[in-house]
Amino acid sequence: MPLSRRVVLAARPDGIPQAEHFRVEAHEPLAPKPGEVVVRNQFLSVEPAMRGWVSAVANYAEPVGIGEVMRSFASGEVIASEHPGYRPGDKVTGMFGWQEVAVVPASAVSRKVTETDLPLSTSLGVLGLNGVTAYFGLLDVGCPKPGDTVLVSTAAGSVGSAVGQIARLMGCRTVGIAGGAAKVRQCLDDFGYDAAIDYKATNDLAAAVAEACPRGVDVYFDNTSGAVSDAVLRTLAMGARVVICGTASVASWDPWPAGPRPERHLLVKRARMQGVLAFDYAHRFPEALARLAGWVRSGELRYAEDILEGIAAAPDAIASLYRGENRGKRLIRLHG
């Protein structure tokens, strides 16, 4: 096996993981055992959810242990296989961790990447978890109808930008909320939003939302929770659907933060709020990926990438994501 570098969790962060919570180390990968595959990673993923993966607070899965390789989606090429389903040269995406070479059980592979006409990096973004999250959250939970007004928070992000564009493809009017003039420009120029609001540049976000959505908000796709969501509640249209996809603006849920009670809004507007997690739709990923790939090929679904070079960039990559420094799906490209 080739020598490999990997990023391990060095200390457990209290809040957002910073560079000092990780350590880059070299290791010699073991030969694969029966049922395992060896993947040379080409792209590592960096995403907001990673804060939860290293947190001691209960979440969807056990936290990453101290000294363990940082859990991560990654995409690369099979270079050795002891599993009959995979052969050297296969492009694969899955839970391969922040490392150059991964020796993993075949169950860690999410799928073989068959859209070989598209860049492999898309398998971690618009044709990965971001894309299917946007697809199922918007279509299955948000239930947009033609003519609806769809409002998206973190509208230029990798999930939000896909939500806005898919909503537009469904015949909806789309309005984005993003932080800063550059992201607002990206919303309007790259992702086709009909309007975009810079929440950092307004003193009265509720008024800005009401102005941008004169017939009310039929679908609110929320990646933030907190003050942005509170500003939207009063502008919900009759029968509105609020999709709870992420809570990026809430730094800690311990103690549980308070906010304006939503019950009366939901009652008067006969609206609903509902959480979504893409993994619940795993059995329908092929359907979603086929449609998403079709829209990417036709140019109707655009995506932005923010690619850091080399594994040494990984330790600071989550923290800088939370500082809002990325301009698209954040990835780390490896040179193996």
Next chain:
Amino acid sequence: MPLSRRVVLAARPDGIPQAEHFRVEAHEPLAPKPGEVVVRNQFLSVEPAMRGWVSAVANYAEPVGIGEVMRSFASGEVIASEHPGYRPGDKVTGMFGWQEVAVVPASAVSRKVTETDLPLSTSLGVLGLNGVTAYFGLLDVGCPKPGDTVLVSTAAGSVGSAVGQIARLMGCRTVGIAGGAAKVRQCLDDFGYDAAIDYKATNDLAAAVAEACPRGVDVYFDNTSGAVSDAVLRTLAMGARVVICGTASVASWDPWPAGPRPERHLLVKRARMQGVLAFDYAHRFPEALARLAGWVRSGELRYAEDILEGIAAAPDAIASLYRGENRGKRLIRLHG
């Protein structure tokens, strides 16, 4: 026309309407004009929503004006008609107001009461808005499945008691939350709940809910908002449905009250909260009433009534409802 007494709004309350906000006065009803019917009311309804009907704060409809008859559902008998659809002797239910004799346009009639084998009073409760609210809120918004745990707040009330019993008919395990030992007994003995919690007798409602719902709460039918609902959030099961039917525990929505943010609960549990208003299902009331009446006749759907005698009891009737003094659907029986 016979002389009639009526209850008018004398002053606008700030909060819960008390006896002094109303005045009983005599009046001589006018002869019906074309399109109008004259109804001798036999039962007047009293319900929590009336607080909203006299409030200056925007709600579903314009508030009752000062000096106007108090808006109310009522049931009675047609004694004169200038509309071809109604004849003297017809039993009807509708928006007839707190008065002994009502001269109203035919559009004020919700329906002719055809279940003449059942007491007319049921048309204002289990076969009225309470029943259809329970029916559509539980079945269409709550979507209960056999084996689900269904938790109901104000479980002995006229909506809650129907929700609990319909959930039981659907094969669910039912748990009620009510205030006081008498209502808890009523839940267990009369309405067939599998368990009931006296929220006034527990110091840790969240723990009591968790104990009574060991597999989590699949459907929470909420008539309260506030502290009772907050105690339920942590015990929601995966994919739970929270039906927002009423917000009785919140005295005022101005300023908007705060509470623990629900977003992360909804996300982690992929749960939803949704408001319901029975009027949205008006086109399906016949379906609901037929099924409800069938269950009443078979003895599978029981109801409790709390009947006050004579129109002079009306002015204090809302306030005493909010004091929790009723033991079933509150009605006023008139003697004409």
